[in-house]
Amino acid sequence: MKRVYAFGEGNAKMKDLLGGKGANLAEMTSLGFPVPQGFTITTQACLEYLEEARGLKDELKDEITQAVKKLEAISEKEFNHSENLLLVSVRSGAKISMPGMMDTILNLGLNDENVLKLAQITNNERFAYDCYRRLLQMYGNVVYEIDMIKFDRILNKVKEDNHLHYDYELTADHLKDIVKDYQAVYQKELNHPFPQDVYQQIYAAVEAVFKSWNNQRAIVYRRLNNIPDDLGTAVNIQEMVFGNSGETSGTGVLFTRNPANGKHELYGEYLTNAQGEDVVAGIRTPVSINRLRDQFPEIYQEILELTNKLEKHYSDMQDIEFTIEDKKLYILQTRNGKRTAQAAVKIAVDFVNEGILSPDKALLTINSESLHTLLHPAFDPNALGQAELVSKLGLPASPGAATGQIVFDAITAKEWADAGKSVILVRHETSPEDIVGMNSANGIVTSQGGMTSHAAVVARGMGKCCVAGCSELDINEDKKTLAYPGGLLNEGDIISVDGTTGCLYIGEIPTVAGGANENLDQVLDWSRQFAKLAIRMNAETANDIENGLRFGAVGIGLVRTEHMFFQEDRLIAIRKFLLAKNPSDRKICLDTIRDFQIEDFSHIFELMQEKPVVVRLLDAPLHEFLPHGQNEIKQVASQLQIDPSELSDRVQSMKEVNPMMGHRGCRMGMTYPELYLMQAEAVIRSAMKVAKNGVAVKPEIMIPLVSSQAELIHLKDKIKVHLKKVLDEANVNMEFTVGVMVETPRACLIADQLAKDAEFFSFGTNDLTQLTFGYSRDDAGKFLNQYLDQGILKDDPFQTIDTFAVKELVEIAVERGRSIKENLKIGVCGELGGDPRSITHFHQIGLSYVSCSPYRVPIAQLAAAQSAIINA
Numbered sequence: 122m123k124r125v126y127a128f129g130e131g132n133a134k135m136k137d138l139l140g141g142k143g144a145n146l147a148e149m150t151s152l153g154f155p156v157p158q159g160f161t162i163t164t165q166a167c168l169e170y171l172e173e174a175r176g177l178k179d180e181l182k183d184e185i186t187q188a189v190k191k192l193e194a195i196s197e198k199e200f201n202h203s204e205n206l207l208l209v210s211v212r213s214g215a216k217i218s219m220p221g222m223m224d225t226i227l228n229l230g231l232n233d234e235n236v237l238k239l240a241q242i243t244n245n246e247r248f249a250y251d252c253y254r255r256l257l258q259m260y261g262n263v264v265y266e267i268d269m270i271k272f273d274r275i276l277n278k279v280k281e282d283n284h285l286h287y288d289y290e291l292t293a294d295h296l297k298d299i300v301k302d303y304q305a306v307y308q309k310e311l312n313h314p315f316p317q318d319v320y321q322q323i324y325a326a327v328e329a330v331f332k333s334w335n336n337q338r339a340i341v342y343r344r345l346n347n348i349p350d351d352l353g354t355a356v357n358i359q360e361m362v363f364g365n366s367g368e369t370s371g372t373g374v375l376f377t378r379n380p381a382n383g384k385h386e387l388y389g390e391y392l393t394n395a396q397g398e399d400v401v402a403g404i405r406t407p408v409s410i411n412r413l414r415d416q417f418p419e420i421y422q423e424i425l426e427l428t429n430k431l432e433k434h435y436s437d438m439q440d441i442e443f444t445i446e447d448k449k450l451y452i453l454q455t456r457n458g459k460r461t462a463q464a465a466v467k468i469a470v471d472f473v474n475e476g477i478l479s480p481d482k483a484l485l486t487i488n489s490e491s492l493h494t495l496l497h498p499a500f501d502p503n504a505l506g507q508a509e510l511v512s513k514l515g516l517p518a519s520p521g522a523a524t525g526q527i528v529f530d531a532i533t534a535k536e537w538a539d540a541g542k543s544v545i546l547v548r549h550e551t552s553p554e555d556i557v558g559m560n561s562a563n564g565i566v567t568s569q570g571g572m573t574s575h576a577a578v579v580a581r582g583m584g585k586c587c588v589a590g591c592s593e594l595d596i597n598e599d600k601k602t603l604a605y606p607g608g609l610l611n612e613g614d615i616i617s618v619d620g621t622t623g624c625l626y627i628g629e630i631p632t633v634a635g636g637a638n639e640n641l642d643q644v645l646d647w648s649r650q651f652a653k654l655a656i657r658m659n660a661e662t663a664n665d666i667e668n669g670l671r672f673g674a675v676g677i678g679l680v681r682t683e684h685m686f687f688q689e690d691r692l693i694a695i696r697k698f699l700l701a702k703n704p705s706d707r708k709i710c711l712d713t714i715r716d717f718q719i720e721d722f723s724h725i726f727e728l729m730q731e732k733p734v735v736v737r738l739l740d741a742p743l744h745e746f747l748p749h750g751q752n753e754i755k756q757v758a759s760q761l762q763i764d765p766s767e768l769s770d771r772v773q774s775m776k777e778v779n780p781m782m783g784h785r786g787c788r789m790g791m792t793y794p795e796l797y798l799m800q801a802e803a804v805i806r807s808a809m810k811v812a813k814n815g816v817a818v819k820p821e822i823m824i825p826l827v828s829s830q831a832e833l834i835h836l837k838d839k840i841k842v843h844l845k846k847v848l849d850e851a852n853v854n855m856e857f858t859v860g861v862m863v864e865t866p867r868a869c870l871i872a873d874q875l876a877k878d879a880e881f882f883s884f885g886t887n888d889l890t891q892l893t894f895g896y897s898r899d900d901a902g903k904f905l906n907q908y909l910d911q912g913i914l915k916d917d918p919f920q921t922i923d924t925f926a927v928k929e930l931v932e933i934a935v936e937r938g939r940s941i942k943e944n945l946k947i948g949v950c951g952e953l954g955g956d957p958r959s960i961t962h963f964h965q966i967g968l969s970y971v972s973c974s975p976y977r978v979p980i981a982q983l984a985a986a987q988s989a990i991i992n993a
C-alpha cells in the first residue's frame with residue numbers, strides 16, 4: 122500500500138484518497154499554478170492508524186522520510202540547513218471540506234537553533250521569532266492539547282504591558298520573551314521541553330492530525346452535515362511560504378464570486394504581514410481584496426487571471442487561500458466555495474449564460490436543502506423604518522431575518538433553544554466550539570472578524586442569518602452585556618438581526634413572505650424539465666395552497682380532512698356525531714359537517730382548477746376529537762346539552778390504550794360508514810360546483826391506513842355506489858378515483874391484492890416508518906437522540922428514509938402493485954416526500970410523484986431533478 126503521494130503525483134479526482142485539499146493542491150501543481158510543493162499522506166493511512174491504535178507504523182515513517190528527501194530536492198532547501206532552511210506546514214484535509222474543524226500546524230522545522238538561522242538568513246529577527254512563537258502555540262495546542270488560552274494570556278500580557286494593540290506591533294525582543302515564556306508552558310504542563318528534533322515534530326504532528334478526525338467538534342460537524350464518520354483525513358506536508366515576513370507580504374482568502382449574493386466579482390479579504398489563521402481568526406479586521414489592486418496592482422492582476430482560470434477549470438465558484446511572500450503570490454488551497462442559496466441560484470444561472478455549464482450540470486451546483494432560506498420571510502420594510510437601531514455597521518455575512526433573545530455563549534444558546542426560545546447568539550467572534558450553539562440559534566452576531574470569519578462562513582453553510590464584525594458593539598461575554606452607542610442590552614433582551622443588510626434592531630420586527638427571485642424561477646424551470654418525479658404539496662388552507670402553487674406544485678398529494686375539524690363550530694358538530702345515541706341524530710350532525718366540508722373543498726378545487734387533488738378521508742384517532750379533563754367535559758356537556766357525568770362515562774368508554782394503533786383511519790370508516798360517505802359526497806359535490814364553470818376538476822379520494830383487501834373492497838364499493846347515486850341525481854358525468862394510502866407493512870406486502878381495486882397508491886411514510894420500526898413517532902424523542910449519538914441508527918428514519926426495511930417495503934409494494942396495474946400512479950405524501958435524500962430513492966424506485974409541505978416544493982423539485990440528472 123502506497124501511503125504518501127507527492128503533489129506532483131495526484132489529481133483532483135483522488136479526493137477519496139488525498140482529501141479535498143490534497144487532491145486540489147495536486148491538481149493545481151499539474152496545472153502549473155504557484156503552489157508551494159509538498160506531499161500528502163492518504164486517508165487510508167489515517168484509517169489504518171485509527172484502527173490499529175498503535176502509533177505511526179515504521180513503514181509510514183519511512184515513506185514520510187523519503188518524501189521529505191524529495192521535497193528537499195525540489196525546494197532546494199533542507200531541514201536544519203543554515204542557508205536554505207526548509208520549514209513546512211502540516212495540514213489536515215478530509216475528502217469533504219470541514220473548515221476549521223481539524224488541525225493545522227505551521228512553521229514546523231523550527232527549534233532553538235533553527236530560529237537563529239532563520240533570523241540570519243532573512244536578516245529579520247522579528248520574523249523568525251514570530252514564526253517560532255506561532256509554532257510553539259499551535260504545536261502545543263494540537264499535539265499536546267495545551268489550552269490556547271495559556272499561550273494567549275502570555276501574549277496579551279506583553280501587548281498590554283507595552284500598550285500595543287496588534288500582534289504585528291510586537292518587536293523581536295518582545296517575541297523572544299514570549300518564546301521563552303511559551304517554552305516554560307511546555308515545561309510546566311508537560312514536564313518536558315518542546316521537541317527539538319524536526320522529524321519527531323513531524324511524526325507527532327501527523328499523528329495529532331490523524332487523531333483530530335475524532336475530536337469532538339469534528340464529530341459534531343459531521344453529524345450536522347451528514348458526513349460519514351469513516352472517511353478519515355489526509356495530511357498534507359507543504360513547504361512554508363511567509364506572509365508574515367514584512368509589509369510586502371500578506372495572506373488572504375477570496376471567493377471568485379460574491380458568496381452572499383452571487384455577484385460576479387472578486388470577493389475577499391487579506392492582511393499584510395500576517396500568517397495563516399490571522400485572517401479568519403478575527404483578531405485584526407482584514408481589508409478588502411480591492412485594496413490589493415491599489416497596493417500591488419500586478420499581484421492583483423495575477424490573482425484575477427489565476428482565479429478565473431481555476432473557476433473555469435473546476436466549473437464552479439472557488440474559495441481560495443493565498444499568501445504573498447515579498448510580492449510573490451502563492452496559492453495554498455482551492456475548493457468549491459460555500460455560498461448562500463441566493464448566491465447559488467444566481468451563480469448557476471450565470472454559469473449557464475456565460476457558457477461555463479449546461480443547465481443540468483448547473484443544477485448540480487446548488488444545494489437543494491439550502492433553498493429554504495430563499496423562501497422564508499424578510500423583515501417588513503415599513504416596520505423597519507420605525508424600528509430602533511442597535512447598529513447599522515455590521516457586515517451582512519449571511520442573509521435572512523431573525524429575531525430572538527440574546528445570549529452570549531453557545532451552551533446557553535442550546536439550552537434556551539431546547540426550551541423552545543428563539544435565541545440570537547452574540548459573540549466577539551465564534552470558534553469551532555460554538556457550532557452546536559450556532560446551530561441552535563436563530564441568528565448570529567459578532568463584533569469582530571470579516572465576511573470570511575468563522576461565524577460568517579459557518580452561518581452561510583447552515584443557511585443561518587448572521588451579522589459579523591459589528592465593531593460598534595461592546596460585548597462583555599463574562600458580564601453578559603452588550604453595549605451599543607444608544608444603550609445597553611442584557612442577556613434575554615430581544616433584538617432583530619437583518620443578515621441581508623447588516624443592521625441590528627431593538628425588539629421584534631414583523632416579517633413578510635420571501636420575495637420573488639428570477640434566478641430561482643429559472644432554476645425551478647430547468648428542474649421541471651429534468652425531473653421524472655412530479656412535485657405535489659400537502660395543503661388545505663388557501664394560504665398554503667397559494668404558496669405551493671407559486672412554487673410550482675402540480676397538484677395536492679394530501680388534503681388532511683381532520684385539520685378542518687378542529688375549528689370550534691366544527692368540533693362541536695363532530696363531537697355531537699361521535700356521541701350521538703342513534704342513527705337519526707347522527708344523520709343530523711353529518712348534514713352540518715357536510716356543508717362545512719363542501720365549503721372547504723370548493724375553495725380547494727377553485728384554487729387548484731384542473732390540477733389533481735388527493736383528499737384523504739378522516740384518519741385521526743377518535744380521542745383527538747373527544748374532550749379531555751373535567752373542565753372541558755363540563756363545557757362540552759353543556760354545548761351538547763347532556764349530563765356531564767354521562768359524557769364522562771361515554772368518553773371513558775371510548776378511551777384507547779394505544780390510540781395510534783387503535784380506532785383510526787379506515788377502521789373509523791368501517792364502523793361509521795356514513796362518515797366516509799359524507800366526506801366522499803362532499804368532495805364530489807364541491808368538485809361538481811367548480812366543474813360547472815367548465816373546469817375538468819380531478820378529485821382523488823384516498824382511504825387511509827388500509828391493511829386488508831377486504832377493507833378496501835368494502836369501503837370502495839360503498840363509496841362508488843354512493844357517489845354514482847349523487848352524480849346520477851345531478852345528471853353529471855365526472856371522473857374521480859379512489860385509492861389507497863399505503864402505510865402499513867401489511868399493505869405493502871399485499872399491494873398486488875390492493876392494486877386490483879385501488880386506482881392509485883400513496884405512501885404514508887410516517888406511519889409506515891412507525892409501524893416498521895415499532896417506534897411511536899411521538900415518543901421516539903426520548904431514545905432516538907441517544908441512538909443517533911451512539912451510532913445505533915445512522916439517521917433519524919422520520920427525517921430520511923430508512924434505506925433497508927422501509928425502502929424495501931416501498932419497493933415491494935411498487936413491484937407488486939404494478940404487476941397488476943402496469944401504470945398505477947404511485948406517490949408519497951409523508952414527510953419524507955420533501956427530504957432530498959429520500960427523494961433520490963423515490964426517483965430510483967420509479968414513483969410518479971412526491972408531495973410535501975408548500976415551502977419544501979422548490980427543494981423537492983430541485984432534488985428530483987438532481988436525482989434524474991445524476992442517474993441519467
Ligand code: ADP
Nearest residue numbers: 210212213221225359360361362397398442453
Ligand atoms: P484549514 O483547513 O483550517 O483552512 P489549512 O491547512 O488550510 O487549514 O491552513 C490554514 C492556513 O494556514 C492557510 O490558509 C494558510 O494561510 C496557512 N498555511 C498552511 N500551509 C501553509 C504553507 N505551507 N505556507 C504558508 N501558509 C500556510
Ligand code: MG
Nearest residue numbers: 221442453454
Ligand atoms: Mg484552509
Ligand code: MG
Nearest residue numbers: 825864885888
Ligand atoms: Mg397515516
